[in-house]
Amino acid sequence: MRKENKIVTTILGVGSLILILTLVQWRYEKTNRTFTKEKANWLMNVSGQKYDVAFLGSSRVFNIVDPVLCDSLLHANTINLGIGGAAYAENYLVLHEFLKKNQIRALCLQADLWGVIPGDKAYSHPFSEEKYLYLIGDNKVDSIYKANSNPLKFYFRKYIPFFKYAEFNNIFSPDKMLLGINHDNPDNFNRSKGAALLSGRKEGVIFARWDSTRLQKSEISRNSVLSLCNIIELAKSRGIAVVLFCAPAYQPFMKELPLNATARDTIQNIADRYGVPYFDFQKSDISLDTNMFRDYTHLNKEGATGFTKALCDSINLINYGKNKEYSDLFTAYR
Amino acid sequence: MLFNSFNFLIFFPVVTLLYFVLPHRLRWFMLLTASCVFYMFFIPEYILILAFTILVDYFAGILIEQENNKKKKKRWLILSLVANIGVLAIFKYYNFFNTNFKSISEAIGWNYGIPALEMVLPIGLSFHTFQAMSYTIEVYRGNQKAEKHFGIYSLYVMYYPQLVAGPIERPQNLLWQFHKKHDFDFQRVADGLKQMLFGLFKKVVIADRLATFVNPVFDDPTGAAPTSVFLATIFFSIQIFCDFSGYSDIAIGCSRVMGIDLMTNFRRPYFSTTISEFWRRWHISLSTWFKDYLYIPLGGNRNGKLKTVRNLAITFIISGLWHGANWTFIAWGALHAFYLVFAMFTEQIRYKMRNAIGLEKRKKLNHILQSSCVFLLAAFAWIFFRSETLSDASLLVKKFIVAVPLFIYNFISNEHFLWLEDILFGRTLSVMWFEVLVILLSLFIMFMIHRKQEAESFSFFIRSKPPIIRWSIYVTGVLLILFLGIYHNDNEFIYFQF
Numbered sequence: 001m002r003k004e005n006k007i008v009t010t011i012l013g014v015g016s017l018i019l020i021l022t023l024v025q026w027r028y029e030k031t032n033r034t035f036t037k038e039k040a041n042w043l044m045n046v047s048g049q050k051y052d053v054a055f056l057g058s059s060r061v062f063n064i065v066d067p068v069l070c071d072s073l074l075h076a077n078t079i080n081l082g083i084g085g086a087a088y089a090e091n092y093l094v095l096h097e098f099l100k101k102n103q104i105r106a107l108c109l110q111a112d113l114w115g116v117i118p119g120d121k122a123y124s125h126p127f128s129e130e131k132y133l134y135l136i137g138d139n140k141v142d143s144i145y146k147a148n149s150n151p152l153k154f155y156f157r158k159y160i161p162f163f164k165y166a167e168f169n170n171i172f173s174p175d176k177m178l179l180g181i182n183h184d185n186p187d188n189f190n191r192s193k194g195a196a197l198l199s200g201r202k203e204g205v206i207f208a209r210w211d212s213t214r215l216q217k218s219e220i221s222r223n224s225v226l227s228l229c230n231i232i233e234l235a236k237s238r239g240i241a242v243v244l245f246c247a248p249a250y251q252p253f254m255k256e257l258p259l260n261a262t263a264r265d266t267i268q269n270i271a272d273r274y275g276v277p278y279f280d281f282q283k284s285d286i287s288l289d290t291n292m293f294r295d296y297t298h299l300n301k302e303g304a305t306g307f308t309k310a311l312c313d314s315i316n317l318i319n320y321g322k323n324k325e326y327s328d329l330f331t332a333y334r
Numbered sequence: 335m336l337f338n339s340f341n342f343l344i345f346f347p348v349v350t351l352l353y354f355v356l357p358h359r360l361r362w363f364m365l366l367t368a369s370c371v372f373y374m375f376f377i378p379e380y381i382l383i384l385a386f387t388i389l390v391d392y393f394a395g396i397l398i399e400q401e402n403n404k405k406k407k408k409r410w411l412i413l414s415l416v417a418n419i420g421v422l423a424i425f426k427y428y429n430f431f432n433t434n435f436k437s438i439s440e441a442i443g444w445n446y447g448i449p450a451l452e453m454v455l456p457i458g459l460s461f462h463t464f465q466a467m468s469y470t471i472e473v474y475r476g477n478q479k480a481e482k483h484f485g486i487y488s489l490y491v492m493y494y495p496q497l498v499a500g501p502i503e504r505p506q507n508l509l510w511q512f513h514k515k516h517d518f519d520f521q522r523v524a525d526g527l528k529q530m531l532f533g534l535f536k537k538v539v540i541a542d543r544l545a546t547f548v549n550p551v552f553d554d555p556t557g558a559a560p561t562s563v564f565l566a567t568i569f570f571s572i573q574i575f576c577d578f579s580g581y582s583d584i585a586i587g588c589s590r591v592m593g594i595d596l597m598t599n600f601r602r603p604y605f606s607t608t609i610s611e612f613w614r615r616w617h618i619s620l621s622t623w624f625k626d627y628l629y630i631p632l633g634g635n636r637n638g639k640l641k642t643v644r645n646l647a648i649t650f651i652i653s654g655l656w657h658g659a660n661w662t663f664i665a666w667g668a669l670h671a672f673y674l675v676f677a678m679f680t681e682q683i684r685y686k687m688r689n690a691i692g693l694e695k696r697k698k699l700n701h702i703l704q705s706s707c708v709f710l711l712a713a714f715a716w717i718f719f720r721s722e723t724l725s726d727a728s729l730l731v732k733k734f735i736v737a738v739p740l741f742i743y744n745f746i747s748n749e750h751f752l753w754l755e756d757i758l759f760g761r762t763l764s765v766m767w768f769e770v771l772v773i774l775l776s777l778f779i780m781f782m783i784h785r786k787q788e789a790e791s792f793s794f795f796i797r798s799k800p801p802i803i804r805w806s807i808y809v810t811g812v813l814l815i816l817f818l819g820i821y822h823n824d825n826e827f828i829y830f831q832f
Contacts, residue, residue, distance in 0.1 A: 153340055175768055
């Protein structure tokens with residue numbers, strides 16, 4: 001075959017491969033958005049809503065704060081924006097995208113030790129890269145991906161068709177994505193308003209026998225703190241009132257973590273700097289009762305109900321002006 | 335750096351591009367630097383071990399060549415061998431022997447207090463030390479001139495495609511190629527890329543997928559059911575082949591792109607009809623190394639059957655030990671030696687038996703039966719290779735043996751559809767139907783390519799087809815790798831640990 005023919009054949013061959021991959025990626029993106037069984041996807045599909053209070057954080061919000069109960073206690077419309085394993089960078093992305101289509105008046109943001117240490121120490125990954133692939137292309141999302149994952153890989157994900165889905169093909173299997181089979185039931189999250197409370201105790205968890213080595217070896221991360229500040233600033237820039245809170249974790253476990261005190265001081269400093277309230281429930285009665293916990297750091301359904309009530313009481317204090325210091329602030333935001 | 339990693343996706347095109355852009359006199363330096371980078375992705379400090387052996391062997395090679403006195407020549411060779419084996423002994427075998435001495439001393443009540451070394455085994459150590467040793471041995475034998483260019487010699491040991499898992503090259507095959515100028519050749523580059531593609535397919539689509547079913551069984555031998563053990567063993571036999579031959583294909587392919595030919599490491603070993611043929615087709619670069627530098631110098635099969643048995647036993651036990659400092663590898667090597675000895679002593683009887691039942695006349699059926707037998711024997715031996723301890727291995731062996739009568743029993747009883755269903759629907763190894771389908775499809779593709787390769791090179795076969803068919807094959811290959819490859823587990827190549 002002549003040299004020119006080889007070149008033309010190669011260009012045509014590579015071109016057709018790129019075309020096929022582009023078409024497949026288009027199909028994948030279309031399907032991906034509809035998989036609302038994933039909390040992140042469900043949130044991205046919520047639009048045109050107005051919420052009085054939104055709760056943002058990791059699984060310590062997702063599995064712990066009950067918005068349905070909050071609605072009745074606060075006489076308000078609330079939503080749970082928590083996502084399992086989400087560090088602040090991810091929380092920021094979720095809030096940023098959520099606010100594009102919805103409105104929030106007050107944001108209750110979880111602020112605890114796990115939030116301010118490096119994401120890979122707290123959640124085994126700094127950022128759930130696989131969850132927001134279809135949002136790549138948006139400047140803000142791109143900058144979050146670049147900052148929290150391999151920047152070079154980001155360019156591959158952005159510019160090489162299908163690269164991003166191939167990498168996570170264990171989650172996006174071709175049978176599911178190409179055929180668009182969606183067995184998900186979005187009604188679950190619609191009913192619970194984004195929460196997933198869990199009953200009983202997690203299998204294998206024995207209180208008083210835990211391994212906190214990973215946390216003990218950790219330190220406060222500048223990046224995580226910056227991401228927390230970014231969330232507060234984003235909310236403030238949209239006129240949203242911000243409240244920081246820390247859900248209970250099993251107290252004897254937390255006592256083993258000397259870094260916890262530093263983390264609390266750091267969060268208190270941030271709260272002071274931005275003039276936002278900080279409710280710390282770490283020393284509440286719930287945090288000593290093993291029956292309230294699913295594991296050391298997550299309350300079970302019973303504990304979650306108790307905690308949600310306590311959190312709402314605190315928010316009510318701001319609402320009804322029983323706490324002078326915060327009521328002015330809240331009013332100012334409203 | 336792993337061949338199936340994102341880093342390599344960047345590394346390979348950059349290095350290849352630089353290779354062709356740079357003038358020939360600078361290429362060795364670029365390749366050597368790239369190889370250092372490639373190696374330092376694992377544990378950077380360990381490059382010093384390589385530097386040590388390179389220095390020793392480089393000077394040993396020159397001194398052996400310059401020396402006229404045979405005794406002195408030998409002295410330099412021994413020095414080089416001691417340095418290389420010494421490195422292996424410290425980093426790979428010290429803890430193994432230390433633990434065993436400790437156990438023996440405890441048994442006889444002797445207080446043995448030499449502590450274990452706490453360190454990670456340098457990646458691919460056995461590969462590059464063996465390659466380095468083959469250089470000094472060949473210089474000593476007069477088959478290879480000592481390399482005067484220190485950079486080129488360093489590249490011979492460190493050449494990145496085969497640095498960490500072979501093929502273990504001979505200096506006669508590799509060194510001269512670094513001196514030769516290789517221009518860009520479209521056909522050769524295309525062939526290299528095709529081989530890389532096939533290697534990647536074997537690794538990420540077949541081997542890594544099978545690993546997800548094999549690992550739970552071998553990690554928990556107590557909890558595994560006999561049928562699961564049987565299937566996991568068969569799967570592991572395919573996994574290790576695809577993993578290692580996949581690595582070799584990528585290594586050979588990416589070297590071929592640059593115009594440097596590496597030796598073939600696998601020639602469809604599971605198509606072998608005898609165990610000795612299996613060893614002529616499996617990890618060829620290592621088996622020929624042992625043949626040339628150990629088995630034949632020991633006397634090979636020239637001094638009667640008894641000495642042949644001894645030589646086979648020594649070669650295969652050392653080969654087992656080469657794979658890992660564990661009794662399981664020694665058992666694996668010893669088992670293969672037993673297979674060969676058994677085959678040697680029963681050759682006549684087996685021939686007569688085949689003749690008596692008419693198998694010798696039915697060539698095809700005979701071939702299938704013999705290949706199946708070799709596959710099962712090799713698979714059985716892999717149990718030792720894959721097990722963590724000898725007690726795990728013995729437990730798995732028992733379950734493996736029980737599995738066959740259990741199959742037959744289930745088949746005879748009315749439950750035969752149930753066990754078939756269990757396998758087909760993946761319940762035996764907790765596999766989803768989609769996974770079963772992918773495995774079957776991938777194995778079918780591999781089988782067809784291998785069948786084609788029996789007759790002619792697959793590259794030639796594709797080349798002879800019209801562009802539309804050719805490119806359909808390439809595109810399908812890429813799509814299969816992208817769709818069905820496993821990328822989330824950071825799966826290392828099994829042979830990296832050696």
